[in-house]
Structure formats: C-alpha cells, structure tokens
Amino acid sequence: DTAVSQTPKYLVTQMGNDKSIKCEQNLGHDTMYWYKQDSKKFLKIMFSYNNKELIINETVPNRFSPKSPDKAHLNLHINSLELGDSAVYFCASSQGTTGEAFFGQGTRLTVV
Amino acid sequence: GESVGLHLPTLSVQEGDNSIINCAYSNSASDYFIWYKQESGKGPQFIIDIRSNMDKRQGQRVTVLLNKTVKHLSLQIAATQPGDSAVYFCAENDDYKLSFGAGTTVTVRA
Numbered sequence: 001d002t003a004v005s006q007t008p009k010y011l012v013t014q015m016g017n018d019k020s021i022k023c024e025q026n027l028g029h030d031t032m033y034w035y036k037q038d039s040k041k042f043l044k045i046m047f048s049y050n051n052k053e054l055i056i057n058e059t060v061p062n063r064f065s066p067k068s069p070d071k072a073h074l075n076l077h078i079n080s081l082e083l084g085d086s087a088v089y090f091c092a093s094s095q096g097t098t099g100e101a102f103f104g105q106g107t108r109l110t111v112v
Numbered sequence: 113g114e115s116v117g118l119h120l121p122t123l124s125v126q127e128g129d130n131s132i133i134n135c136a137y138s139n140s141a142s143d144y145f146i147w148y149k150q151e152s153g154k155g156p157q158f159i160i161d162i163r164s165n166m167d168k169r170q171g172q173r174v175t176v177l178l179n180k181t182v183k184h185l186s187l188q189i190a191a192t193q194p195g196d197s198a199v200y201f202c203a204e205n206d207d208y209k210l211s212f213g214a215g216t217t218v219t220v221r222a
Contacts, residue, residue: 004155031208041199043156043212055208090155097208100146103155 003027006091006104013081014112021076021107023091029102030095031055032074034066037088037106046089049074050097081111122217131189133216135202138183144205147176147187150215151198159187159200194220 004025013019025032034046048056052068063079074091088108094101125131137145143164148156160171162178162185169176175188185202199215 033209041150041215043201043215045209045211048208050208058209092155092210098144098205100158100161101210102158103148105153105155 002104004091004093004102004104006089006107008107009105010108010110012110012112015081015083017081018077018079019081019109020078021089021091021109023074023076023104025072025091025093025102027093027102028095029093030071031093031097032068032071033092033094033101034074034076035090035092035103037090039087043090047074047076078109081109083111085109086111121214122219124219124221125192126221127192127194129192131187131192131196131218133187133189133200133202133218135185135187135213136183137185137202137204137213139204139206139211140180140183142204142206145176145178145185146203146205146210147174147185148201148203148212149196149198150201156201189218192218192220194222196220 006023031050033048037043045058046060047066049068065077068074088106090106091104092101146161147159150156160176162169162176173190177186197220201212201215203210203212
C-alpha cells in the first residue's frame with residue numbers, strides 16, 4: 001500500500017542504452033514530478049505534470065521523455081544514456097501546487 | 113537565479129539536546145515552505161510546513177520559524193534522538209515545483 005512507488009529501485013546500464021523508470025501513486029493526487037538527486041544530495045526538479053499535462057520542463061535534455069498515461073502514473077524514459085545521468089531519480093506527487101509532495105523511494109541509476 | 117539554501121552542510125548534536133537547522137531563501141514572493149527529512153536510501157519525507165502568513169508553526173518535537181524580513185527559515189528539533197540522524201532540506205513551493213536547498217546532514221551523538 002505504498003503511496004508513491006517507483007520501479008526499479010536500482011538500475012545499472014551501459015552508456016548509449018535506453019531505459020525507463022516507472023512511477024505510480026495511489027494518493028489520488030493530480031500533480032506528479034520527477035526530481036534528480038546528484039552525488040552531493042542536491043535535489044533538482046526535472047518535470048512537473050498536472051492532470052497528465054506537462055507543466056514544467058526544467059531545461060532537461062530531450063533524451064529524457066516523461067509520459068503520463070493517467071493521473072496516477074508518470075514514467076520517465078531516457079534515451080542514449082550518458083555517464084552524467086548517473087544519479088538517484090525520485091518521483092513525487094501532490095494535490096495541486098500548494099500541498100506537500102510525497103516522494104517515492106528513488107531509483108538509483110548507474111551508467112557504466 | 114533565486115534559490116533556497118542552507119547555512120551549514122553538517123550538524124553534530126548530542127542526543128537529548130535541541131537541534132537548529134537554518135535555511136536562507138531569496139525568492140521574496142514564495143508563500144509556502146516545507147522541511148523534509150531524508151534518511152539513507154529513502155526518499156525525502158515531509159516534516160512540517162509553513163505559509164508566509166505565519167511566523168511560527170509547531171509539530172511533534174519540531175518547530176519551524178519563518179522570518180520574512182530577512183528571508184530566513186529554521187527548523188528546531190527538541191530532544192534530538194538517534195532516529196533524527198538524516199539529511200534535512202528546506203524547500204520553497206513555487207507553483208508546480210519545489211525548489212530545494214542543499215541539505216544539512218544531522219548526526220546525533222550518543
């Protein structure tokens with residue numbers, strides 16, 4: 001009964017590959033996000049979706065493509081993975097823009 | 113650009129003492145602030161929030177203070193426990209996104 005769940009938890013892949021991370025929330029929220037956390041723990045917004053519509057794309061390379069099939073899901077597809085993409089990616093959700101955001105457990109992506 | 117940041121990257125505190133974690137923000141238009149706690153291997157977890165029409169808010173063992181004049185936010189943890197060891201982030205809600213500061217790592221000494 002996890003509120004925000006991401007899969008996989010760990011992902012190790014070679015440069016140049018394409019990979020996807022899935023996210024689902026069962027909180028009934030209308031807004032979902034992807035954040036990237038680097039090795040220094042800095043958290044940065046990547047994308048924000050409200051009611052399946054892209055609201056924010058925070059200067060993320062177009063190798064990253066989010067997809068929201070419905071309000072409960074926001075998946076992240078990454079093409080042509082690079083070493084610099086190695087990080088922990090967090091999915092989150094909130095109700096509207098003024099409530100607290102609930103985060104998933106994160107996906108640790110390692111590109112070798 | 114405008115950002116949210118923390119004064120100190122690490123804080124070591126004796127178990128049972130009070131902890132104070134500080135945060136400076138630069139967007140004077142921000143009206144909602146949140147403190148998150150992130151334990152090792154987990155996602156950030158909501159601790160407490162405050163809106164700009166307040167200057168203080170209390171939760172269980174935690175208090176958030178907001179000083180809009182100097183754009184400063186602080187989190188006070190009373191009677192710090194070993195389970196409080198984590199990275200703490202302040203964040204400002206800026207329409208459809210949270211902008212996080214660099215975290216403060218809190219270590220509780222037994």
